[in-house]
Amino acid sequence: MSEGGEMAPNGGAEPSRELYTIPFSSSWFQWNEIHETEKQALPEFFEGVSTTKNPRIYKDYRDFIINKYREDTSKRLTFTEVRKALIGDVSLLHKLFRFLEKWGLINFSAADKPDEKEGQAVQTRVLVEEGPPVGLRVLSAPIPGLPLQGKALDEKKLIGGENSLRLPPLTSYSDIYGEWDPRTGSLCGFCGDRCLAGQYIKMEDGLKVCLKCSKSKNGVKEETTEVKPAAAPAPGPAPEPAPAAAPALASSTAIAAEAPATAPTPAPAPTPTPAPAPAPKPAVIPVPIPTPTPVPSLAWTDSEMLLLLEGVLKHGDDWDLIAQHVRTRNKTECIARLIQLPFGEQIVSPTNGKSVSRFPVTQSKPVEVEVSKEPVEINGEVNGLERTSEEPPSKKSRIASYGSATDSLIKQVALLSTISGPHISAAAADAAIIELCNESVHAREVFDKNKFDAETKSNLSNQEPRSDLDVEGEQPTILPQETETPSNESEEKFTTTAYRIRASVATAIGATAARAKLLADHEEREMEHLMATIIEAQMRKLQFKMNHFAELEAMMDQEYDLLQQQKRYLVREWVSLLRQAFDTGVPRWKENAVPKPSIIRSTP
Amino acid sequence: MKSLSLAGGSGNASSRERASASPSVSSIKFRMPTKESLIPIHLDLDVDGHRYKDAFTWNPHDPDSEVLTFAKRTVKDLKLPPTFVTQISQSIQHQLAEFRSFGGQDMYIQEKLVPLKLDLRVNNTVVRDTFLWDISNFESDPEEFAVTLCNDLDVADPEVAPAIAVAIREQLYEIATQSVSAVKEAKLGKKGRRGYELSKGGNNALDVSKYFGSKGSGVIRKRKDWYMNGPTVDVLTNEEVGTLEELNSRFRRKLDEKEDSFQ
Numbered sequence: 001m002s003e004g005g006e007m008a009p010n011g012g013a014e015p016s017r018e019l020y021t022i023p024f025s026s027s028w029f030q031w032n033e034i035h036e037t038e039k040q041a042l043p044e045f046f047e048g049v050s051t052t053k054n055p056r057i058y059k060d061y062r063d064f065i066i067n068k069y070r071e072d073t074s075k076r077l078t079f080t081e082v083r084k085a086l087i088g089d090v091s092l093l094h095k096l097f098r099f100l101e102k103w104g105l106i107n108f109s110a111a112d113k114p115d116e117k118e119g120q121a122v123q124t125r126v127l128v129e130e131g132p133p134v135g136l137r138v139l140s141a142p143i144p145g146l147p148l149q150g151k152a153l154d155e156k157k158l159i160g161g162e163n164s165l166r167l168p169p170l171t172s173y174s175d176i177y178g179e180w181d182p183r184t185g186s187l188c189g190f191c192g193d194r195c196l197a198g199q200y201i202k203m204e205d206g207l208k209v210c211l212k213c214s215k216s217k218n219g220v221k222e223e224t225t226e227v228k229p230a231a232a233p234a235p236g237p238a239p240e241p242a243p244a245a246a247p248a249l250a251s252s253t254a255i256a257a258e259a260p261a262t263a264p265t266p267a268p269a270p271t272p273t274p275a276p277a278p279a280p281k282p283a284v285i286p287v288p289i290p291t292p293t294p295v296p297s298l299a300w301t302d303s304e305m306l307l308l309l310e311g312v313l314k315h316g317d318d319w320d321l322i323a324q325h326v327r328t329r330n331k332t333e334c335i336a337r338l339i340q341l342p343f344g345e346q347i348v349s350p351t352n353g354k355s356v357s358r359f360p361v362t363q364s365k366p367v368e369v370e371v372s373k374e375p376v377e378i379n380g381e382v383n384g385l386e387r388t389s390e391e392p393p394s395k396k397s398r399i400a401s402y403g404s405a406t407d408s409l410i411k412q413v414a415l416l417s418t419i420s421g422p423h424i425s426a427a428a429a430d431a432a433i434i435e436l437c438n439e440s441v442h443a444r445e446v447f448d449k450n451k452f453d454a455e456t457k458s459n460l461s462n463q464e465p466r467s468d469l470d471v472e473g474e475q476p477t478i479l480p481q482e483t484e485t486p487s488n489e490s491e492e493k494f495t496t497t498a499y500r501i502r503a504s505v506a507t508a509i510g511a512t513a514a515r516a517k518l519l520a521d522h523e524e525r526e527m528e529h530l531m532a533t534i535i536e537a538q539m540r541k542l543q544f545k546m547n548h549f550a551e552l553e554a555m556m557d558q559e560y561d562l563l564q565q566q567k568r569y570l571v572r573e574w575v576s577l578l579r580q581a582f583d584t585g586v587p588r589w590k591e592n593a594v595p596k597p598s599i600i601r602s603t604p
Numbered sequence: 605m606k607s608l609s610l611a612g613g614s615g616n617a618s619s620r621e622r623a624s625a626s627p628s629v630s631s632i633k634f635r636m637p638t639k640e641s642l643i644p645i646h647l648d649l650d651v652d653g654h655r656y657k658d659a660f661t662w663n664p665h666d667p668d669s670e671v672l673t674f675a676k677r678t679v680k681d682l683k684l685p686p687t688f689v690t691q692i693s694q695s696i697q698h699q700l701a702e703f704r705s706f707g708g709q710d711m712y713i714q715e716k717l718v719p720l721k722l723d724l725r726v727n728n729t730v731v732r733d734t735f736l737w738d739i740s741n742f743e744s745d746p747e748e749f750a751v752t753l754c755n756d757l758d759v760a761d762p763e764v765a766p767a768i769a770v771a772i773r774e775q776l777y778e779i780a781t782q783s784v785s786a787v788k789e790a791k792l793g794k795k796g797r798r799g800y801e802l803s804k805g806g807n808n809a810l811d812v813s814k815y816f817g818s819k820g821s822g823v824i825r826k827r828k829d830w831y832m833n834g835p836t837v838d839v840l841t842n843e844e845v846g847t848l849e850e851l852n853s854r855f856r857r858k859l860d861e862k863e864d865s866f867q
Binding site: 050064078079080081084085086087088089090091092094098317319320332352 | 680681683715717731735736737738741743744745748749752753754756757762824825827829831833835852
């Protein structure tokens with residue numbers, strides 16, 4: 001390979017056959033010479049100690065590598081290609097290769113290698129060493145003219161210190177939520193398509209499913225709901241009618257229509273609800289379940305995430321079962337995905353049993369649990385250093401989250417009302433029914449009264465934030481209003497049902513309110529208690545400080561006394577000295593007359 | 605351009621140790637000739653029909669309590685019968701003890717380019733490779749090499765790189781232990797120091813003068829040799845893996861039978 005052309009600094013001509021670009025900072029490079037930089041970076045060759053390493057050989061290696069790269073400057077040269085053609089220690093060759101790459105003498109114009117996928121970077125416990133070769137320390141000045149991203153990355157590591165353990169990049173919003181952007185509207189939880197306005201159904205767990213998917217996957221959904229921890233019978237049947245009823249109501253305000261369907265069902269057994277749900281239900285269910293073909297895409301869809309989290313909550317540590325639960329992903333992918341989530345690792349807990357929420361949470365969002373972090377081992381490779389079993393501060397005192405703020409008010413109400421005990425609900429039901437009965441048949445009056453009652457009660461339960469603003473234009477409305485419109489319609493069709501609906505709604509709210517009040521009181525007490533503790537701690541601190549200062553003061557006093565004594569002693573000495581001097585008749589005493597005021601002054 | 609300060613540690617350490625008569629032979633305490641002192645651990649247990657075969661690296665400076673923790677964890681993750689816990693920890697302890705028994709002894713490490721070979725199968729990926737390794741280079745890093753190899757060849761399976769690193773460490777460990785025993789022999793007078801230098805030492809070291817000397821053929825290989833000295837990576841389908849394993853187990857059974865028949 002002829003080297004007729006010299007290397008041109010960056011900013012020069014397009015890479016031609018003879019010229020190709022290297023960064024300006026590498027302009028010290030000469031074909032015929034070995035520069036100081038090289039000698040310092042790779043001292044092994046220049047010590048003159050070994051037979052296999054001498055400058056001539058260094059030059060041979062270097063020239064070969066660079067020329068190999070020049071064969072095709074757009075293609076990235078890998079170390080493996082080079083080392084199979086060279087005889088020598090591969091570690092040393094690797095060092096040389098990295099040196100050349102770092103200085104842009106090779107691979108400068110080549111396409112960057114895409115960064116390793118985050119998931120894979122997490123699992124291996126291999127120390128990935130990037131950046132300068134071992135012999136180099138941190139540069140005091142950054143190398144200018146390194147525009148390529150890959151180089152810049154190297155640079156950062158160079159400056160930040162080499163040999164650092166490469167941690168997986170921080171999870172970003174996009175990793176969790178995929179490409180979802182609030183402005184683009186909702187994405188279907190199953191197929192990932194954008195949902196057209198009004199064409200989607202909101203499922204039990206907050207998933208949004210486009211109409212197509214909801215019809216075909218209804219069976220799938222029910223399957224998964226069965227798997228959920230069915231801790232309480234009340235929420236058990238609830239999920240089933242909900243998705244079934246939802247598609248049946250073909251109105252454009254699908255959410256609102258679903259509300260009365262869900263609301264009555266969470267009400268506990270005593271309220272005999274001839275739920276309007278069962279009527280349309282059979283129409284939708286018998287759809288053959290197409291097993292979702294595993295699409296090994298990189299992005300995790302909502303439903304997969306859901307299954308993953310459910311699986312983790314249920315099976316805790318058992319990755320096989322979790323992988324089974326999430327049918328479309330295998331074990332390693334599940335683990336990788338989970339770790340990527342913020343606090344993902346804390347969800348994995350072998351002590352899952354004791355810390356699962358006491359309450360039947362029908363949602364599968366991860367509840368705050370106690371954690372002991374366990375390292376995930378895939379292939380059994382162990383670095384004992386990695387083993388930690390830290391316990392983040394227990395949050396048991398914090399009440400389990402009942403559902404995030406993004407859930408609609410209805411959902412929260414429904415959830416909370418399921419939590420209260422049967423007696424409360426019974427009492428609330430009775431009260432509601434009595435109220436309704438008292439109100440006679442006047443629709444408006446009933447509504448107003450009911451609304452008033454409900455509002456006063458629901459004011460208490462309005463701690464929860466409002467429902468999420470769907471882009472489709474759903475406004476967060478106060479519950480009674482929502483029930484108003486559909487109840488209006490249904491009233492024309494099913495009068496008794498309407499009353500019953502109202503009764504159950506009121507019941508739910510009443511129960512909710514009771515529970516909410518309880519929770520609020522509890523919280524308050526907690527807060528007070530904590531405040532008291534804090535104040536006590538502060539007081540103790542202050543006490544200590546005061547004691548400390550008192551001690552200091554005592555010490556100071558002692559020192560002061562000592563000093564005084566010393567002074568007196570000195571004065572006495574002085575006086576005796578003077579006397580002696582006087583007795584011996586030193587004539588000069590008068591000349592060196594000590595200023596008498598000082599003697600007088602020193603006496604305390 | 606500001607000058608780069610040298611990494612005093614690496615350069616000086618190795619030159620400090622080259623204090624003996626011959627400039628390229630140094631006598632140091634036994635250790636793994638890599639940047640990080642990790643030793644390869646090999647497990648191959650067969651209990652009650654459950655077979656557990658594994659290889660990984662271990663940091664010998666870890667407290668020994670880690671062994672038990674690791675064993676428990678492994679048994680739990682792989683759902684092995686609990687008898688494995690003791691077996692695994694015993695095996696690991698044994699290998700650790702072996703390693704430690706070498707500690708404190710001298711080994712002569714001279715600069716020697718040893719050809720290392722890789723021939724392993726990890727899940728569905730088969731890797732075969734050969735390359736030269738300077739065992740006197742204490743800054744060498746098998747993990748780094750393994751990761752570079754996997755990245756350059758776009759190996760998808762993340763378990764391959766650690767397996768390669770372990771394989772390399774095993775070979776290095778072999779060489780290190782052999783050099784220790786060679787020292788012992790030399791001290792006992794069976795072979796002179798000079799004899800050691802020329803002795804086999806396991807793998808045939810590269811004849812450096814052939815390539816590196818002033819009259820040597822140079823350090824660039826001929827193109828036709830590139831293929832032989834480069835890595836080959838194959839990804840097998842599941843059937844092929846199945847056949848391989850079946851062949852292996854058949855072979856193993858035959859060996860066992862032969863052993864039994866001798867007794």
